[in-house]
Amino acid sequence: MKRSSAVGWLAVGCTALTVLAACSQGSATAGSNSSSSSSSTESGSTAASSADASTADAGTTAGSTAGGSGSPSTAASSSAPSSSSSAPAGNTTITYMDFSASGGHEKDLQKIVDGFQKENPGITVKVQNVAYADYFTKLQTAVAGGTAADAFELDYQNFISYADNGALAELSGVDRSVYRTSLYDAFTMDGKQFGLPESFSDVVLFYNKTLFAKAGVPLPTSSWTWADEKAAAQKLTDKSAKVWGDYQPITYNEFYKALAQSGGQFFNADKSEATFSSQQGTEAADWLIGKSGTVMPTVAEGAGTPDFDTNLFKSGKLAMWHTGIWMFSAMADAPFDWDVVVEPGNTTKASAMFANTVAVSASSKNQAAAQKWLQYLTASDTAVSTRLAASWELPPIADDAKLATYLKAGKPANRKAVFDALEKTVLAPVITNQQEMQDDVNDALTAAAAGRTPVDKALSDAQSKVTALLGG
Structure with a gap:
């Protein structure tokens, strides 16, 4: 995939679909039912981020870029960072910016941070929790200004944009067998790993x-x-x-x-x-x-x-x-x-499949420590048990034994299908003019469904429009 200009990248924001209405695809998007009831198509990349503990629901969060400005430091002060003041003063301090913990899972994230710092006393993690509505505007501003956190969270669409523009550091030495194959591979580009799967829904x-x-x-x-x-x-x-x-x-x-x-x-x-x-x-x-x-x-x-x-x-x-x-x-x-x-x-x-990822900033001076934190955040026993206990989205791990509490949580009985579905997946097509592309296809399907245009002509017209967007 070619690298485009930073200017073009800064214009890219998550399109409303969503993980998950694609963004609330835990809800609906254009043409779908509702923000809480849409299907996969309705959720472009996210889904409900919380659920009843007895059923251990899962989802990812993705959505349209909302207004807001400022750098991660501004976001941290206005969004009340969740990092503990009692965190060990290690030799290395890294910053981590996230959106999925905001609004109810701040303490869960802090529990994972505490576990990491206990096992890695030489590293201190400072968390910057930012509300989803403001997150991508703040992140884009921080990356453009050279003040991005050492590590940060992304949905799939934004991952593609940031990786394509050189904003993410390549990860190395990761044991891929820890993760579900399709989830790990979703964040691989040109044979290089630029992100780790953090959570998913399907x-x-x-x-x-x-x-x-x-x-x-x-x-x-x-x-x-x-x-x-x-x-x-x-x-x-x-x-x-x-x-x-x-x-x-x-x-x-x-x-x-x-x-x-x-x-x-x-x-x-x-x-x-x-x-x-x-x-x-x-x-x-x-x-x-x-x-x-x-x-x-x-x-x-x-x-x-x-x-x-x-x-x-x-x-x-x-x-x-x-x-x-x-x-x-x-x-x-x-x-x-x-x-x-x-x-x-x-x-x-x-x-x-809809997934959130975590990545290391290409401008970070603490990339090794940041990657170590992200591996713990995504696959450690502490992270897995904390997520499952809090019904905070599903962890991306490959070990079914560690998912036993979810698999046996009650209705539906066949929860194994959630993971079986990951064996053969399709990721949403992503381009810079994402919303225009989706609108073009939706308009074609609507016209064909209403009988105004034959299916083959509707698709041909939409294909021409989307191809034009690729060159724009």
Whole structure:
């Protein structure tokens, strides 16, 4: 990937999707249901960052860059740094700037800091907690001004921008076997590691076991394909009873995932052209559009309005639902039996994954100490146990034994699907003009779904627009 100018990079901010509405994709984005109920497509990179302890929900945080100015030091003073005054005065002091602990997990982060400092008495960590709404503006200002923290947190989209512009230090000597492969690889560029996965969320297929039993339809399995899902959805749909077989928003975020599930690519190898107007792209668009009015509600019937899908599933009127694991807590008291499974694919599996990362600043004078801290923050036993106990997003580790409390936490029973989904994933396409790209694809899908434009022409037009953005 070529390195672009710093000016172009400073203009980049996280686009509303989100991890996770992509940014609240623990919520909805354009064309999705709601900020709390959107599917993978609705969450571009984040999801709810907190959840009921009994269900140990997980999510990541990503969203649109908000207003705000100042350097990390300004943010620290106005956002009350969580670093303890009793922290050991070591030989090296490093600063760490984060957003995901703000608003409820400051003490959890401090617990991890205390554990690190106890094991590494020569290093002191000073934390700068910054509210998400202000975070990326403050970080961009600090990096541009040469006052960035030694280490800082990023969502996936911003990681791409910062790494592409040389703002991140290459990490070395990391034991990659500690992390889930897809999560670790997400932060590798040109064979070099520029970030460590910190936390993640992903999208799975929720299903109402009671409705399946009533209709006499076999339950979904990990080997299901689109054809299996379609056949089941048709049998489960009962319009007279207002029961629907399936729900999956017709949006950019679901499209790029469905494209991958059909074996297609959003861009060519060097990212100089968009390539989604293909046979696989048509299959993906048809898969989404074909559900509307047949096995899932139409826009006229309320689809896409706030919390529509959440309420439909919880009321027992929806058999299958494509959405994120951040909805586990919201469904904990649903008055019927339900579970989850890895989403079906067409020719292959491809689950939407959203992850936060932590990186070392390329301008840091304490890179070795900063990397040591980040490895502890992301994979130590203290970090894992603290996150799971506080329901503070899911840790990225590969050792299932250390995740036992989450896997056995109750509904859904098949929590293993959350990790199985990481075996074959697709990351959101990222460019500088992110929101324009998403709008172009959403507009094409909307026009095709409404019957105003044939699917192939809608995709061809959108592809031309996105390719033009790549050269802009």
